[in-house]
Amino acid sequence: MAETTLATAPSASPAAVPQQGTWLAALTGRLVIIIPYAWLLILFLVPFLIVFKISLSQTAIAMPPYSPTFDLSAGITGLWESFREFSFDNYLWLTDDPLYVNAYVSSVVIAAISTFFALLIGFPIAYGMARAPATVRPLLLMLVILPFWTSFLIRVYAWIGILKPEGLLNQFLIWTGIIDQPLIILNTHTAIFIGIVYSYLPFMVLPLYSALEKMDYSLIEAAQDLGCPPISAFWKITFPLAMPGIVAGCLLVFIPATGEFVIPDLLGGSQTLMIGKTLWNEFFSNRDWPVSSAVAVILLLMLVVPMMFFQQAQAKAQEQGR
Amino acid sequence: MKSLGSIRRSFSPWTDPAAKPYIVFENVTKKFGDFTAVNNLSLAIYEREFFALLGASGCGKSTLLRMLAGFDEPTSGRILLDGQDLRGIPPYRRPVNMMFQSYALFPHMSVEQNIAFGLKQEGMPKADIDKRVADMLKLVKLEQFAKRKPHQLSGGQRQRVALARSVAKRPKVLLLDEPLGALDKKLREETQFELMDLQQNLGLTFVVVTHDQEEAMTMADRIAILDKGQVMQVATPAEVYEAPVSRFVANFVGNVNMLEGTVAERSEKTATITGASGAQIRVENAGDATAGSTVAFAIRPEKIKVSSRKPDGAANVMEGEIYDLAYLGDMTVYHVRLVDGQVVKASALNSSRITEDPLSWNDKAWISFAPDAGVVLTR
Numbered sequence: 020m021a022e023t024t025l026a027t028a029p030s031a032s033p034a035a036v037p038q039q040g041t042w043l044a045a046l047t048g049r050l051v052i053i054i055p056y057a058w059l060l061i062l063f064l065v066p067f068l069i070v071f072k073i074s075l076s077q078t079a080i081a082m083p084p085y086s087p088t089f090d091l092s093a094g095i096t097g098l099w100e101s102f103r104e105f106s107f108d109n110y111l112w113l114t115d116d117p118l119y120v121n122a123y124v125s126s127v128v129i130a131a132i133s134t135f136f137a138l139l140i141g142f143p144i145a146y147g148m149a150r151a152p153a154t155v156r157p158l159l160l161m162l163v164i165l166p167f168w169t170s171f172l173i174r175v176y177a178w179i180g181i182l183k184p185e186g187l188l189n190q191f192l193i194w195t196g197i198i199d200q201p202l203i204i205l206n207t208h209t210a211i212f213i214g215i216v217y218s219y220l221p222f223m224v225l226p227l228y229s230a231l232e233k234m235d236y237s238l239i240e241a242a243q244d245l246g247c248p249p250i251s252a253f254w255k256i257t258f259p260l261a262m263p264g265i266v267a268g269c270l271l272v273f274i275p276a277t278g279e280f281v282i283p284d285l286l287g288g289s290q291t292l293m294i295g296k297t298l299w300n301e302f303f304s305n306r307d308w309p310v311s312s313a314v315a316v317i318l319l320l321m322l323v324v325p326m327m328f329f330q331q332a333q334a335k336a337q338e339q340g341r
Numbered sequence: 342m343k344s345l346g347s348i349r350r351s352f353s354p355w356t357d358p359a360a361k362p363y364i365v366f367e368n369v370t371k372k373f374g375d376f377t378a379v380n381n382l383s384l385a386i387y388e389r390e391f392f393a394l395l396g397a398s399g400c401g402k403s404t405l406l407r408m409l410a411g412f413d414e415p416t417s418g419r420i421l422l423d424g425q426d427l428r429g430i431p432p433y434r435r436p437v438n439m440m441f442q443s444y445a446l447f448p449h450m451s452v453e454q455n456i457a458f459g460l461k462q463e464g465m466p467k468a469d470i471d472k473r474v475a476d477m478l479k480l481v482k483l484e485q486f487a488k489r490k491p492h493q494l495s496g497g498q499r500q501r502v503a504l505a506r507s508v509a510k511r512p513k514v515l516l517l518d519e520p521l522g523a524l525d526k527k528l529r530e531e532t533q534f535e536l537m538d539l540q541q542n543l544g545l546t547f548v549v550v551t552h553d554q555e556e557a558m559t560m561a562d563r564i565a566i567l568d569k570g571q572v573m574q575v576a577t578p579a580e581v582y583e584a585p586v587s588r589f590v591a592n593f594v595g596n597v598n599m600l601e602g603t604v605a606e607r608s609e610k611t612a613t614i615t616g617a618s619g620a621q622i623r624v625e626n627a628g629d630a631t632a633g634s635t636v637a638f639a640i641r642p643e644k645i646k647v648s649s650r651k652p653d654g655a656a657n658v659m660e661g662e663i664y665d666l667a668y669l670g671d672m673t674v675y676h677v678r679l680v681d682g683q684v685v686k687a688s689a690l691n692s693s694r695i696t697e698d699p700l701s702w703n704d705k706a707w708i709s710f711a712p713d714a715g716v717v718l719t720r
């Protein structure tokens with residue numbers, strides 16, 4: 020990637036411009052690559068290393084509440100002493116206690132189910148938007164983004180008012196006569212699914228929309244012309260072509276949903292087990308920074324490693340296509 | 342050209358009153374909002390015919406094909422295929438395949454998979470599909486590109502894939518929307534003859550859209566000239582060229598000189614037309630022109646003879662001077678300015694290497710033509 024950009028940058032500048040233009044272009048080319056890497060380094064890798072370091076430490080009644088802490092004044096030997104105190108005990112502890120394993124599993128399951136429903140609901144929305152007349156598309160896009168203008172917390176609180184036994188939904192259903200006893204939705208998994216699907220739907224719709232909008236509708240006509248009924252044409256043409264959008268949308272929903280803390284806390288009640296909530300408890304209630312850091316590191320690995328494999332598989336598939 | 346000539350000459354079902362047309366457009370109108378793309382159009386196309394729709398951009402050619410393929414329904418009127426009204430029949434049930442103007446190749450499928458798509462829909466056995474795909478690849482000379490994706494092909498190669506994909510199913514009717522637009526001149530000419538061969542060998546009915554009149558003349562049995570969603574004339578290439586029915590058609594197909602005037606005298610067969618400057622033109626085949634009406638005498642450049650001396654015995658002779666001339670190798674085109682100021686184009690084949698009677702700029706010249714060299718147009 021770096022090489023191609025550097026190689027093309029000089030040739031992009033007109034031949035008439037002397038040497039100076041070429042190295043300037045090369046420099047800008049390099050800068051353009053450095054910026055995202057610097058961003059990743061400062062805002063992702065460094066914080067991750069700090070968290071990882073804490074996860075190898077022990078709890079201590081101190082400020083900050085763990086030891087060892089690096090003390091640069093102690094010199095090299097002091098640092099070495101600190102390193103020797105590091106251990107993977109916290110990780111062993113996580114595997115020992117079924118609470119954590121269960122929390123991880125249940126988070127992944129809840130996130131997966133929510134992602135599935137978000138896709139199910141998001142796809143028709145995105146499809147409708149992409150097929151709408153070009154003049155109304157900006158308005159529809161605006162409507163999808165509009166909820167972001169209100170605080171996320173307030174919107175989740177609003178769902179309590181809708182879902183609770185004497186809430187809007189139950190009142191409405193009883194009024195229409197569909198049910199005579201209020202449904203218990205709040206403080207169940209259903210409420211969590213509703214909350215996650217609602218909150219993350221835009222993240223599903225936007226990448227789907229951009230994939231579907233690029234698609235040439237005459238492809239569907241061509242498929243039909245060759246004897247393919249509309250439903251079959253959807254699976255053979257639209258779906259594979261929307262795949263990049265589907266993957267992006269699912270990752271954008273699944274990843275934050277796995278670590279979601281606010282929604283299970285507000286809508287899921289006390290008995291739901293999700294890793295985000297567990298992390299919060301370890302950190303703020305138990306003040307066990309090392310264990311909660313270990314929880315965070317494992318969560319990260321759980322999400323990053325499959326994603327890397329996935330990306331590699333995609334790159335390979337593309338390579339073969341060439 | 343091969344054996345095509347002889348088969349073609351004997352093929353003219355439209356002159357046979359007993360022959361039943363295969364595709365019929367009956368007073369078809371198509372409106373987009375309040376814009377009329379196709380206006381009360383009627384057409385009959387016969388089985389195994391190579392039919393060309395010729396017209397300027399935006400005149401409704403693609404719209405006609407799309408209605409036949411089933412992507413658009415006519416606002417009013419009927420389209421019949423083999424006697425069956427097509428209204429309400431979805432595209433995937435029509436025995437019609439289309440080659441799209443934009444190709445519409447499936448970007449996620451290889452060339453092979455694109456061509457096999459329609460065959461798989463039919464449920465053709467795998468071995469037969471493989472064989473048919475191989476045949477098609479050979480036909481369009483893309484054997485070594487079978488595994489490529491469309492985005493790895495050139496424009497002309499993509500066009501050939503689109504062609505192969507639409508022919509693969511051997512549909513009863515093949516609709517081709519500008520099938521050769523992206524090809525260079527040489528490949529284009531080759532492919533024209535390949536298309537004609539294909540149509541002959543498979544016995545298919547082809548409806549091809551083009552705005553290249555030469556292409557239409559080369560390939561088609563009959564040509565429909567369209568303008569603003571209406572048919573101007575349907576006829577064989579020779580008829581369209583030699584006997585256009587209106588000023589529009591005459592102008593649209595090939596080069597033409599229009600000598601405007603009024604009919605001074607009319608007998609059963611002949612007529613005399615008085616031009617603006619008072620010059621008289623004697624013509625035969627005056628058609629339906631009545632005495633006193635305003636008409637145009639349309640005559641092709643190659644039917645006009647240019648000479649430096651006043652020719653004897655010619656029916657129509659006019660005086661002028663050479664205004665411009667272009668030597669094109671095989672022929673020379675003269676622009677002669679007549680005494681009344683009108684410029685007439687005339688072309689002469691350079692059948693000998695050295696002309697005995699060379700004409701140059703501003704030379705005095707006479708043009709002459711026979712009474713039946715052109716046609717009288719009232720429209």
Ligand SMILES: Nc1ncnc2c1ncn2[C@@H]1O[C@H](COP(=O)(O)OP(=O)(O)OP(=O)(O)O)[C@@H](O)[C@H]1O
Nearest residue numbers: 373376378397398399400401402403404405442552
């Ligand atoms: N879906 C549509 N909505 C509105 N107008 C349309 C639509 N499709 C076609 N038209 C209009 O109908 C007219 C005929 O279009 P059509 O595509 O049939 O032209 P064409 O003869 O195929 O032209 P070209 O040679 O440029 O392909 C054009 O003026 C076009 O703008």
Ligand SMILES: [Mg+2]
Nearest residue numbers: 402403442518
């Ligand atoms: Mg068109």
